[in-house]
Amino acid sequence: MTALADATLEQVDALAALTEMLVEVERTISSLQAARDGILAVGSRLALDVAAQAEHPDHGDMSARTVAAEFATALRVSDRTVQRRMADAAWVVEHFPLVWEAQGAGRISAAHARVVCEAGEHLPDAASRAAYAAQIIPFAEIESPARVGRMARRVAERFQARSIDERHLDAREKRSVWVKDVGDGMTQLGLLGPSALVHGVFERLTQMAEAVQEHESPEREYPEREFTEHESPELPAPEPDERTLAQRRADLALDLLLTGAPAGHDRGEGLLAAIRGTVSITVPVTTLVGEDSTPAELNGRTPVDPTTARRIAGAAVGWDRILTHPITGAVLAVDRYRPGPELKRHLRARDQRCRFPTCGYASVDCDIDHHHEAALGGATEESNLGHLCRRHHVLKHHSPWAVEPLGGGVYAWTSPTGKVYVDRPPPQNTVTFTEDPAILAPF
Known part of the structure; x- marks a missing residue:
């Protein structure tokens, strides 16, 4: 099924008119x-x-x-x-x-x-x-x-x-935890703390919640004994875990805070306890070496003080190095000091989020889409790939919405009514140079 594929010209015109009115x-x-x-x-x-x-x-x-x-x-x-x-x-x-x-x-x-x-x-x-x-x-x-x-x-x-270093030191004094009763036997638990730590906590909870879903029924172990021909070692299948990802995060957070470890969810091997929170820090090299005070960015969302960024970079086992143009700030290449899937890292660094116009889903939560389908000869290369969240990935394949690469990571989306929306990759968190500050672009 392809949505609106069978719409008449009058219906498409009506949609266009409704859009203009809206x-x-x-x-x-x-x-x-x-x-x-x-x-x-x-x-x-x-x-x-x-x-x-x-x-x-x-x-x-x-x-x-x-x-x-x-x-x-x-x-x-x-x-x-x-x-x-x-x-x-x-x-x-x-x-x-x-x-x-x-x-x-x-x-x-x-x-x-x-x-x-x-x-x-x-x-x-x-x-x-x-x-x-x-x-x-x-x-x-x-x-x-x-x-x-x-x-x-x-x-x-x-x-x-x-500087963000000075402001972060002051802001850290406001760190706190609080509770707010919301009725029906429910209460909110709030936490204000350094961004890198809080995002790391959330990422760890997410990984644990996903691991619980993947291993919702631990392998059953039985005592060593013989079974008669009328007996079977199999037990009834356990009830499926129907909790949402958000619900599993909440249950795991309470489990961790009350027991010190996710004892109520973990398996015997301690798989959940072994999970560690991760964050992504983008920091200009001039900031990294202490020659500039440009803030780093955490997960492409919020500024981070350079001191924290340097501390995290110093403890990292590997870096994604994003090479940018010194004038325009455009991504030139992405490599890593250790071997890995360079193309995926390049796309993640370039896109940062879903490439459908107006969508803000982070690239780590998106699919990598062949704009021209691989089955129809589309190349697996940077110019034909981009991140789409599941919602817009499905929309692209099952509706008249179409996308056309324009080069340089720029994509033109055409709506069912013929309107064209251009989506550009977000600017990199980098330092650019120019001889004349008056011609420096604002973004």
Whole structure:
């Protein structure tokens, strides 16, 4: 079955028209949401102005409550909710006016605005926030919020007044564990800690959960004795483990924390206890040797302080070396000090995530797809391969969506209605050089 393969031209045209309508409606919604934030921000400012002119000792808290109550009763919602929205809206409008304006113009959505502001919330002054916003907004106009969030964190690092080493030392003081009751006999356990360690924990839990699924029924052992012709050593088949991956992760985490080892899940050989957490660190060589302070990146998602990156690199048994162009930052080659599947590593380093437009699934969770099928003569080479998550892999093979390599890791996807979406590999976390800083590309 190929989805929409039997659709008539009228039905395809109707889909195209619906898509255009949906885009326009979303732009209008984004604009109206920005307008609402503007009204809430003005309400917050009004409350502060009233408090300031009367020199209220509570610095405007009661005035803000009063304005929030006015808004809330008119809207028939909680005044606590409205007051929180007022504070959030005022923060965005005052700290990131360019982002608010872009949303108001319908160029980005509220989700895009949120991830951009969250990534830049620690920037120290208005000038750095404005420069950061000016660079990331054009990227947000063409990519999904998940992809924008990762790029925004990288771009925001360029405008930090303090090095990530200094900020990480301060941030480590906030590490903690907490619980939150959510009802129905369930409670959340939260953990805030260094990114490299937390991601390593999550990766180890994932590997254990997958191992439990693969070995859900340990081999049964029986006492050494003879069986009569009417007896059989076979026992009834065990019930299949129907837990999801997330459920197995949660059960294993509790098992580990309560017993110190996954005793409730492990086999006699101790296979789960032998599993170790792994993380992927991308670090420019200039940072690695201490000549630069460009942050490393953890799993292509979040910045990591150079000290932690150097420590991990020093303990690694092997490295993937990604060679990039010194001007453009494009991947030139990937090799390793130890032999291995170089092509897979090259693709993983190039793609970093699913290559379907807007998808943010990490490459380690994706399939490697032949864009031109191998069975039909497609070559097994870099120009014909790319990572697709299972959802979009299936979509490519069972719908009229088509992909065409354009070279350099760039792919053009054509939708059933004929629209073309170009997906480019994400920029590498690397250092580039130019003689004229004025011509340096923002990404």
